[in-house]
Amino acid sequence: MPADCLVKIRDLNFSYDNRPILNGINMDFPRGKVVAIMGGSGCGKTTLLRLIGGQLRPTGGSVEVNGQAVHRMGHAELYAMRRRMGMLFQFGALFTDISVFDNVAFQIREHTDLPEELVRDLVMMKLNAVGLRGAHKLMPNELSGGMARRVALARAIALDPMLMMYDEPFTGLDPLSLGVIGQLIRKLNDALGATSIMVTHDIQESMLIVDYIYFMSEGRVVAEGTPDELRATKDPFVHQFLYAEADGPVPFHYPAGDFSADLLRSNARG
Amino acid sequence: MDSLRNLLVGLGSRVTDRIWRLGFAARFFAAILGYSAQTFLRPQLLLREIWFSGVLSLIIILVSGLFVGLVLGLQGYETLQRYGSSEALGILVALSLVRELGPVVAGLLFASRAGSAVTAEIGLMKATEQLKAMDMMAVNPLARVVAPRFWGGVISMPLLAALFSMMGVFGGYLIGVVFIGVDEGAFWSQMQASVDFREDVLNGVIKSFVFGVAVSLIAVFEGYDSVPTAEGVSRAITRTVVTSALAILALDFVLTSFMFRSL
Numbered sequence: 001m002p003a004d005c006l007v008k009i010r011d012l013n014f015s016y017d018n019r020p021i022l023n024g025i026n027m028d029f030p031r032g033k034v035v036a037i038m039g040g041s042g043c044g045k046t047t048l049l050r051l052i053g054g055q056l057r058p059t060g061g062s063v064e065v066n067g068q069a070v071h072r073m074g075h076a077e078l079y080a081m082r083r084r085m086g087m088l089f090q091f092g093a094l095f096t097d098i099s100v101f102d103n104v105a106f107q108i109r110e111h112t113d114l115p116e117e118l119v120r121d122l123v124m125m126k127l128n129a130v131g132l133r134g135a136h137k138l139m140p141n142e143l144s145g146g147m148a149r150r151v152a153l154a155r156a157i158a159l160d161p162m163l164m165m166y167d168e169p170f171t172g173l174d175p176l177s178l179g180v181i182g183q184l185i186r187k188l189n190d191a192l193g194a195t196s197i198m199v200t201h202d203i204q205e206s207m208l209i210v211d212y213i214y215f216m217s218e219g220r221v222v223a224e225g226t227p228d229e230l231r232a233t234k235d236p237f238v239h240q241f242l243y244a245e246a247d248g249p250v251p252f253h254y255p256a257g258d259f260s261a262d263l264l265r266s267n268a269r270g
Numbered sequence: 271m272d273s274l275r276n277l278l279v280g281l282g283s284r285v286t287d288r289i290w291r292l293g294f295a296a297r298f299f300a301a302i303l304g305y306s307a308q309t310f311l312r313p314q315l316l317l318r319e320i321w322f323s324g325v326l327s328l329i330i331i332l333v334s335g336l337f338v339g340l341v342l343g344l345q346g347y348e349t350l351q352r353y354g355s356s357e358a359l360g361i362l363v364a365l366s367l368v369r370e371l372g373p374v375v376a377g378l379l380f381a382s383r384a385g386s387a388v389t390a391e392i393g394l395m396k397a398t399e400q401l402k403a404m405d406m407m408a409v410n411p412l413a414r415v416v417a418p419r420f421w422g423g424v425i426s427m428p429l430l431a432a433l434f435s436m437m438g439v440f441g442g443y444l445i446g447v448v449f450i451g452v453d454e455g456a457f458w459s460q461m462q463a464s465v466d467f468r469e470d471v472l473n474g475v476i477k478s479f480v481f482g483v484a485v486s487l488i489a490v491f492e493g494y495d496s497v498p499t500a501e502g503v504s505r506a507i508t509r510t511v512v513t514s515a516l517a518i519l520a521l522d523f524v525l526t527s528f529m530f531r532s533l
Contacts, residue, residue, distance in 0.1 A: 053406055079408040093403035097391075107407045110414075 006031045006066055006163055006195040007052060013060035014047060014219075021047050023219040025061070034189050034196040036206045038241065039216035045199040048216075049165050052197065053087060054078045065163060083111055086156035086194075090168040092148040094140040100127070100151050101136040107158045126154040129191075130184060146177025150184065157188055164194050170202040178202070182209050203242055207231075215241065295491050302420050302490070305413040309421050315414075319422025323384040323486075327430055330383050331376055335367075335434035338375060339441020342366055346442070347450055359452050360461035363442030364435075368465060368474045369530075372435035374522050377481035379434075380427055381514035385489035388419050389510040392493025393503035401494075416494060420486045427482025428475050435474070473529045480521055485514045 007029035014022040021044045029035050037045050050056045051063055054070045063070045065081060073081065094103050104123045108114060114122070127133045130150040140148060149169065156164065166185060170178050186209040189196045200206050206213070207227040215223040215230075215238055223230065223238045230238055256262070309316055346362040392415065395401050401411040439461075446452040465471065489510050496506035 055402070055405065079410075082406055082408040085406065087403070087406045089399045089403055091398070093399040095395075095400055095404075096398070107409070110407070110409050 004031050005029055007197065008064040009048075009052070009061070010064075011061035012048075012051065012058050012063060014044070014051060014056065015059050016047075021219050022051075022058075025216075025219075025221060027214055027221065029195055029197055030212075031195050032189075032193060033211040034186060034198060034209060036198045036200055036210040036213045037216060038201055038203065038206065038213055039222075040201065040241075043216045044219045045216060046167055049087075049167055049197065049199050052163075053082065053085060053165060083159060084161055085163045085165065086159075086161035087165045088149070088152050088156050088167065088169055090171050091145075092140075092152035094143075094148055094152055094155070096140045098139075099136070100132065100138050100140070100143070103140070103151060104136075104155045104158055106155065111159065122158070123154075126158055127151075129157070129188065130154045131180075144177070146173050146180065149173065149177070149181055153181070153184060153188070157192060157194075160192055160194075162194055164189065164192075164196040166196065166198040166200070168200055169198060170200060170205055178205055182206075185209060291495070294495070295487070298491055298494065299487055301412050302417050302487075305410065305417040306421065308413045309417045312418075315418040316421055316425075319418045320426055323380075323388065323419070323422045324426030324430060327380060327383045327426070328433070330379055331430045331434050332437050334375065334379055335372075335437030336441045338371055338434075339363060339367070339438035339443075340445050341441075342371070342438065343442040343445030343450075347446055347452065356446075356450075356452055357456035358460055359442065359446040360457035360459075361464045363446070364439055364461045364465050365470060367435040367438040367442075368470050370522070370526075372438065373431045373474055373478040373481055374518060376431040376434040376478065377427065377485060377518040378515055380423075380430055380482070381485045381489070381518065382511055384423060384426070385485045385510050385514050386507045388423065388486070388489040389493040389496070389507050390503060392416065392419070392490060393496035393498075393506050396494065396496060397498040397500070397503055416490045420490050423486030423489065424479070424482045427485065428478040431474065431478035431481075469530075473525075476529075477522065477525050480525060481518050484517045484521060488514050488517060 005028040007027075009025055009027040012022055012025040013020070025048065027037075037048060039045055047056065051058055052065065052070065054073060058071050066084075068077075068081065070078070070081065094100075095106065098106070101123055104126050105119050108119050108122055112119075124133055124136070127136055130153050132147060132150055132154065135143070135147065135151070140151070143151060153169075164185075169181055169185065173181060182205045185196060185198065188194070198206065198210065207230075210227060212226055213224065213230055214221050217237060223233065223235050225233065230242065233239070342363050343359065346359050346366075347356055350356045350358055350362065392401075395411075395415065401415065404411045404414060443457065447454045447457050492506040492510045492513070493503075496502045
C-alpha cells in the first residue's frame with residue numbers, strides 16, 4: 001500500500017463489556033482509493049467504522065485520520081473533523097420528517113451561512129449526481145429502498161467530504177439498484193477526490209469497484225489484497241468467502257459434541 | 271442457599287441499575303440545560319415543537335376541560351345546594367380548576383398526548399440511526415433534537431393548563447348558570463372576590479410549569495435512552511406515560527403541601 005494514507009489504524013483493540021470485538025487491527029487507507037472491509041456478520045466491521053468516525057473510543061492502539069489521532073480528540077475537534085467526513089448508513093437513516101431536498105440541505109444549512117439560493121443550487125447538484133433531482137419534493141416514505149440510499153448518498157457528499165464511509169451500502173437492494181449504488185460510490189469518490197471505506201459482505205459488486213480489500217474474521221484481519229490478488233489466492237478462508245462455500249475455515253456447524261452420541265442419548269430417553 | 275444468593279444479586283443489580291439510570295437522567299438534564307441557549311437562538315425549531323406539543327394537543331385539552339367543568343358544575347351544585355350556598359358554585363369550580371384539576375389533569379393529558387409522541391419520535395429516530403447520522407454530520411442531537419422538544423413541552427404545558435382551567439370554568443358556568451339557573455352575578459362576583467391571583471392562579475401556573483419540566487424531561491429521556499427496537503420503543507412510550515403520571519401526582523402533593531401550608 002502507498003505511504004500517503006488518509007486513514008491509518010495501528011494495533012487497534014476494542015472490547016465491549018470485557019468482550020473483545022477487535023484484536024490488533026492494522027490497516028491503511030490510501031488517499032483517493034476505495035477500500036472494502038469484508039467479513040461475516042458480527043466480525044467487527046461496523047465497529048471499526050464507528051471507531052474511525054470517533055463514535056467509539058478504542059481500548060488500545062490508534063486511529064489516525066488525516067494525520068490526527070481521532071481517539072484523542074475532544075468534542076469540538078471531533079465535530080470539526082466530522083464536517084469533512086461523510087457516512088452512508090445501512091438503510092440510509094434519512095430524516096423522515098423532512099423532504100428529500102431538506103435532507104440533502106440539512107448539513108449545508110447547519111454548518112454554513114450560505115444564502116438559500118446557493119443552498120438550492122448545491123442541493124440540486126448533489127441530487128443530480130445521484131439521478132434524483134426530480135425527486136427533491138418527495139418525502140422519505142415515498143422513496144424505494146434504492147432511491148433512499150441514493151438520497152442518503154447525496155446527503156453524505158453535501159459538503160464534499162475528504163473521507164466517505166459506507167456501512168453495508170448494498171443491503172436489501174435489488175440487482176439494478178445495487179449496480180447503480182456501486183457505480184455511484186466509485187464515480188463520486190473519483191469526482192470528489194475523496195477516500196472511501198466500504199464495509200460490506202457483498203462480494204461480487206465490491207470486487208468490481210474497489211481498489212483494495214481487507215478480510216476480517218473474529219475481530220482480526222485474516223487476508224488483504226487487491227481484487228485480482230484475492231481471486232488468485234489459495235487462502236482457504238478467502239476462498240470460502242469469495243465462493244460462498246457453506247463449510248470451511250468458518251464452520252457450518254455451531255460447536256457441539258459428537259452427533260452420534262447425541263442421537264444415542266435421545267434414543268435412550270425415548 | 272444459591273437461590274437466595276441469586277435473588278439478592280438480582281435485587282441488588284436492579285437497584286443499582288435504577289440508581290445508575292437516575293444519575294444518567296440527571297446528567298442528561300444538565301446537558302439539555304447546557305444546550306438551551308442554542309434552542310432559544312433558533313426560534314423556528316422551538317416554534318415547531320410548540321406547534322407539535324402544544325397546538326396539536328389543544329383539542330383534547332379544551333374538550334376535556336369543558337367536560338371536567340360540566341361535571342364539577344353538576345357535582346358542586348348538588349353538594350352546595352344542600353347547605354343553601356349554591357351561589358358559591360363559581361368559587362368551587364374556579365378554585366378546584368386553578369389550584370388542582372387544571373394543572374394535574376392537563377398534565378396527565380399532556381403526558382399521554384404529547385409526551386408519548388415525543389418519546390416515540392426520538393426513540394424511532396434512534397432505532398433508524400437518524401440520531402447517529404446526525405452525530406456523524408457534526409450536528410449534536412441533544413442540541414438539535416432533544417433540547418427544542420424539551421423546551422417546546424415546558425412552554426406549552428402552563429398555557430395548556432390555563433386553557434384547560436378556562437374551559438372548565440366555562441363548563442361550570444354552562445351547567446350552573448345557563449342550565450340550572452344559579453344567579454349569574456353571584457357566580458362571577460364570588461369567583462372574582464375569592465380567587466386570589468398570587469395564592470391560587472400563580473401557584474397553579476407554577477405547578478403546571480413544574481409538571482411541564484417533569485413530563486418533558488421524562489419524555490425526551492425515555493426516547494433517547496430507549497432500546498432501539500420496535501419493542502424497546504413501545505416500552506419506552508409506556509414508561510413515559512406511567513412515570514409521568516406518577517411524577518405529576520407525587521409532585522402535586524409536594525407542591526400543594528408547600529403552597530397551601532396555612533390550610
